[in-house]
Amino acid sequence: MQRPPTLPALVCAATLVLAACAVENKDTTSPSTPSGVSAQAGSATSVHVMWEQSTDNTAVTGYEVFQRGVRVKTLPGAKHMVDIDRLSPRTAYSFTVRARDAAGNLSKPSPATAVTTPAPTPEDKKPPTRPARLRGKADGGRSVTLSWARASDNTGVTSYDIYQEDSRIHSVPGTETTAHVTGMRPGTVYTFTVRARDAAENSSPDSNPVDLTTASASGQGPSTAPTGLRATARKGTIALSWTPPATGGPVEEHELYLNGKLATTIVWGAAPPTGTATYTMVVTDKPGTRYTIKLRAKLPDGKWGDFSAQRTVVVVG
Structure with a gap:
């Protein structure tokens, strides 16, 4: 008569099975080699x-x-x-x-x-001129192409830095005046600026901003971002105007973000405006203070829509 396996034998067998499963499930696949370096x-x-x-x-x-x-x-x-x-x-x-x-x-x-690396220029304190006439186009849903007019510098422009909402996301050599930027999300509005930089790390002022909206993904509805945002600095205030998104219903609330953080919720006491909406915000910071501004709308289904393009404004005295 065959005896049943003892408890230690059962534990050993279970351990072997688990070990085998662990070996089978181990990830041994390497990532692809980085390209475009x-x-x-x-x-x-x-x-x-x-x-x-x-x-x-x-x-x-x-x-x-x-x-x-x-x-x-x-x-x-x-x-x-x-x-x-x-x-x-x-x-x-x-x-x-x-x-x-x-x-x-x-x-x-x-x-x-x-x-x-180039020769040092320790005495160079002069930044390059502002890149002019920035323009671009969305190449489908995940990339954009930008182009601009060449900047000038007393020693020479070594690179152009591409910024998206004040974050540098790409750079090209100073001999280039175009850039192909990838990693975008479909159906999203992006605001780009470009700065020129020289060998002494002096950066130019921002170029003009350009707003680009990537193509929507299959099955994705229309953009829910406010459009045409304008920000005008006046003494003690900043005047905003924009067009709320077309949502099939009234847009009664907007969230206003200042320097990337929620500053206030804009709510109209009466019927929300049709067409262009306006709002004036009071500012108490000293002249020269720099703000970045963007907003998003509360949709009729209660969810918050996409962010508008971002605008930069400087407080005036």
Whole structure:
């Protein structure tokens, strides 16, 4: 007669099964190799490195930047660019990038990108001129193309920095006057500006802003963002005007964001305006204070819609 297995034997068998399952479920797939890696000198002692987003069977959780095989930066997966500082002037460097997933799998290194830092200009305090005539177009739902008129500088423009709502999201060499920006969301309004930068890290004033709306995804309804936002600074106040989104019903509330934070909720005591809406906000900060302003509407179904394009305004005396 065959005896049933003892308790230790059952525990051992269960442990073996769980171990086998763990081995089977282990993630051994590496992310794709980062592509589109570029490196450009931002100054005599810094280099700006950028790359396109990698893909993975689960998710890319980080990137590692190497200078001739030595890791110099580790970044989260949401970052696709970084400034490498404390470099030597008039020196050649070479950078590669690797993607990493949650299991620790690393992609193959990207092709090496070479760059040489320029000579130092310690006495240069003069910024470049403002890039003019910024314009652009949305290339589908996830990218845009921008172009602008060349800026000038007493020593030379080393790079153009592209900003989206005051955050630098891309840079191109000073010889370029166009940029292709990826990573956008479908059906979303974006506001872009460009600044020129020289070897001494002097940055120009912002170019004119340009608003671009990416194409909606399949099955996505019309944009719910307010349009045509204008902000005019006057003594002690800022006057706003905009067009509420077409939602099929009245828009009775808007949230106003100042410098990225909710400042107030705009509610009309009577029937909400049709066509252009206006609002005047009182400001007490000293002249020269810089504000960024955007808003969004409360839709008839109770949800908040998309944000408007952002505007920048400076308090006047």
